[in-house]
Amino acid sequence: MKRVKLAIGRLQALAVAILIGALTPPGFSQEIATPEARPSLAEESEFSVQGRYLAAAGNCISCHTAGDGERFAGNVPFQTPFGTIYSSNITPDPDTGIGRWTKEQFVRAMREGIRADGAHLYPAFPYPAFTILSDEDLDALWAYLRSLPAVRHTVRANELRFPFNQRSLMAVWNRLFFTPGRWHSDPNESQEWNRGAYLVRGLGHCGACHTPRNSFGAEKAELALTGGLYSDWVRPGEMRLWSAPNLTGAKDGLASWQTSDLEGYLKSGHSSRAGIFGPMNEVVGNSTQHLSTADIHAMAVYLKALAPAGQTATSPSAVQASAGQLVYMLRCATCHLPDGLGNVATGPPLVGNPIVQTRDPATLINIILYGARPAPFLQPSWKSMDGLASELDDTEIANLSNYLRGSWGNVGSPVTPADVARQR
Incomplete structure (x- = not known):
């Protein structure tokens, strides 16, 4: 979320708070009750x-x-x-x-x-x-x-x-x-779909990271699970923005993933499409790897059933994309291959990769700057990637990002040196 938008959002929030809050009684206070008898x-x-x-x-x-x-x-x-x-x-x-x-x-x-x-x-x-x-x-x-x-x-x-x-x-x-309410199964969907929806929308609260928010910090329901922005660690003591990818069936989302790819990713942190890193290390390490095979399958079924949706993006021009080709060939092609299809032993495919195509390039830039280190429990796992922050300047990283986002049919808005500087 850009700083200008945040500033405007804060003013809007203040205005609404003053106009409506003045008419709303403050939250009440009450004595904390004595705990109930233990079962x-x-x-x-x-x-x-x-x-x-x-x-x-x-x-x-x-x-x-x-x-x-x-x-x-x-x-x-x-x-x-x-x-x-x-x-x-x-x-x-x-x-x-x-x-x-x-x-x-x-x-x-x-x-x-x-x-x-x-x-x-x-x-x-x-x-x-x-x-x-x-x-x-x-x-x-x-x-x-x-x-x-x-x-x-x-x-x-x-x-x-x-x-x-x-x-x-x-x-x-x-x-x-906020609309409170209990879960009600959809009779038109399978039992697996309903269980997956309950986990993804409820306990898993995937939308907290993967849904964009408005100026008031509320999730945009009409763009549910199409990708969002949040702050998390890039290394000890340093927080930066991260962009969570689109989880719908859109081209910049999970269109190229199979249900089995999602199951492997959520259960072990590894699939033929991607390996976990950054904040997802905690999600899989502390959460999804401990879920039953049936629940993991249900979540994958639900996610793969999501209709394509997304946020309009303009891909880099041919000129912008070509500027980063040499950097890619020198720095990335050994592991990800010149055609971006990746290698099962060295690096995941970049073709159709949701991280490469996120509307905001924060996570892609974080990977290039700080590297990607899979969680130690991954078996098998991709090779760790070292960051290039000390070896490439902001313009070179922007050019490389544009090459990734504008090649092999990928889609993603152009990246500027200012975008890179924001993540330093």
Whole structure:
């Protein structure tokens, strides 16, 4: 999301907050209820096992465990256009976690984005996706979280600019952009499709990264899963923008992928089309590799059934593309081959590659600058790629990116040296 657009979006957000928020009562406050009686050991064990699986499906550990912190104790930073939000401690510690919450309060947080004290949660916590979860799944998640060791750990206060630090204004946001509701199966689709849709749209909250957002930070429903922008690490201590690819059947998405390619990618991090790197290392490492074969297949079936959709892009001109050909031949062709079709032992194909064609080139530029290192659990895996930040200047990287995005039938908007400089 460009800086100008963000600036305009902030002004729009402020205007709406003032105009509508003034008419809306602030979030209420209430006493935190006494925790309910604990279930029997047998009942807790049964639900805890199911809940552990569901927590993996939701990748809860990645968002609620800091790199050097205790599991689920929070303090993971999320950089947004409005400031930095730190994830909550969701262990059952009574003072710094959710140990005093009741199940009803937990369910309300998951489905409505309301904390136990009545204050609004920010949608960095993806309650707009979790709202569809079933009663049974929420019971199991609750049992699992209550079974965790309590960790006394106070997370950092959010660093949001005014007026975005006013939680009561989230009532306005919810009225505009949030529709609560349970999951209802589509009788016209298969059981596999419905299970996959439930996981992708709900616990998996794939849209949080793969759907573009408007100026208010809400997902654009009409462009669901067509690719988005978010901040994440490029190396320790440094965050940059990343562009999540189009997951629909569009040419710049998964058109060239088979269901089996998606299954391999989600289960092992490797397929004939791509290997994971960057933020997806956490997604597969902490989440999808732990899912059952049936659930992985269901997700792949759902994703492959998505109709082609996307965001209009203008490919680089022939002149722009040709400027990077020499750099490609010298730096990339050994592993990805001169025709871009890749080699199973050295590098994935670049032809039809969603990462190469993302509307915003952030991830492609990150790979070129910082390299791509697959997660260590991958078997087999592509060779690691070293970054070229110290060897190529911004113009050379822009030229190389344009060659990749304008060759072999690929589509992707032209890349400028300024785009590269943004990712340095």
